[in-house]
Amino acid sequence: MDKILKRRRHQLDEFKAYLGKKNTPAHVEIPDGLYTKCPQCGEMIPTNKLRDSLDVCPNCGHHFYIESHKRLAALFDDGQYKEYYSHMKTKDPLDFPDYDVKLDKAKKKTGMDDGVVVASGRIGAIKTIVVVMDNHFMMASMGTVAGEKITRAIEMATKKKRPLIIFSSSGGARMQEGIFSLMQMAKTCAALQRHLDAGLLYISYLTHPTTGGVTASFAMLGDINIAEPNALIGFAGPRVIEGTMKQKLPEGFQRSEFLEEHGFVDMIVNRAEMRQTLVKLLQLHV
Ligand SMILES: [Zn+2]
Incomplete structure (x- = not known):
């Protein structure tokens, strides 16, 4: 459980950093599970978009499980x-x-x-x-x-x-x-x-x-x-x-x-x- 929480916090931190880069207000918080990070290109992908594309990254084509x-x-x-x-x-x-x-x-x-x-x-x-x-x-x-x-x-x-x-x-x-x-x-x-x-x-x-x-x-x-x-x-x-x-x-x-x-x-x-x-x-x- 600790591991999962740690991973989630890490994902959230990374997402905030990503938003910061795009000049979006840094206080925006993303509920768990809404975004998934692509291990190949690093892009944060809306999880429902990933699901709709049969778990393939729309940015780089990485095939998730x-x-x-x-x-x-x-x-x-x-x-x-x-x-x-x-x-x-x-x-x-x-x-x-x-x-x-x-x-x-x-x-x-x-x-x-x-x-x-x-x-x-x-x-x-x-x-x-x-x-x-x-x-x-x-x-x-x-x-x-x-x-x-x-x-x-x-x-x-x-x-x-x-x-x-x-x-x-x-x-x-x-x-x-x-x-x-x-x-x-x-x-x-x-x-x-x-x-x-x-x-x-x-x-x-x-x-x-x-x-x-x-x-x-x-x-x-x-x-x-x-x-x-x-x-x-x-x-x-x-x-x-x-x-x-x-x-x-x-x-x-x-x-x-x-x-x-x-x-x-x-x-x-x-x-x-x-x-x-x-x-x-x-x-x-x-
Ligand atoms: Zn990708």
């Missing part, structure tokens, strides 16, 4: 979709210290039971299965429930002969679930292979940040791999790599633009163009 249901509402025709497997609850299979406390905290903060949402609906009139990893819940790390939900989503798409889109965003495997977490990598990939063998489309949509065991499994296996601008996408983080290799990494390493240039990502799409791009791709391939 977006909640899973907000993305889904923007993606499906008329914002209509059905959610699946929301009843699945994460347990603590290894009795890992403090994991239950962390889970409780994440559940209270997000109202979710894990960081994966599975949905079905129409995109450009084409029935599609969509998975969104929501990094507001423990950085959407992949534990047993996340892996199981993703696998069920893939299997549902295969069975119903529908295209599949997975929006990845993850800190990687969930260390509190140890080997149970790591086996989700093989499980999701095996299900995907069966989907591909059936001649069905899979679009992987990489968002900031997609790392670790998620990058090393289903996230890089799309027939088409799309990324949001400036997303961090990689297995180990840059500091770990630099420390191991004892050499400086090139500018922009592990960012969408670098990966596109080197052939790991097929296209970079601004969030404002997400829906129309996917409608076009689905209509071309299905």
Whole structure:
């Protein structure tokens, strides 16, 4: 709580300084939450304006985190979709210290039971299965429930002969679930292979940040791999790599633009163009 208050005070101070620069009376006070500071350009953006632009900075184009249901509402025709497997609850299979406390905290903060949402609906009139990893819940790390939900989503798409889109965003495997977490990598990939063998489309949509065991499994296996601008996408983080290799990494390493240039990502799409791009791709391939 103290941290939040401190951050709010800091935001307010910065906003006052900003107003001062614009020759506006310095006594103007801004209630909490009305403005959000962009971490890329430093601009104070009215929060409702940010929400209206799908959490993209109108000044510099920085892509903020977006909640899973907000993305889904923007993606499906008329914002209509059905959610699946929301009843699945994460347990603590290894009795890992403090994991239950962390889970409780994440559940209270997000109202979710894990960081994966599975949905079905129409995109450009084409029935599609969509998975969104929501990094507001423990950085959407992949534990047993996340892996199981993703696998069920893939299997549902295969069975119903529908295209599949997975929006990845993850800190990687969930260390509190140890080997149970790591086996989700093989499980999701095996299900995907069966989907591909059936001649069905899979679009992987990489968002900031997609790392670790998620990058090393289903996230890089799309027939088409799309990324949001400036997303961090990689297995180990840059500091770990630099420390191991004892050499400086090139500018922009592990960012969408670098990966596109080197052939790991097929296209970079601004969030404002997400829906129309996917409608076009689905209509071309299905
Ligand atoms: Zn900005």
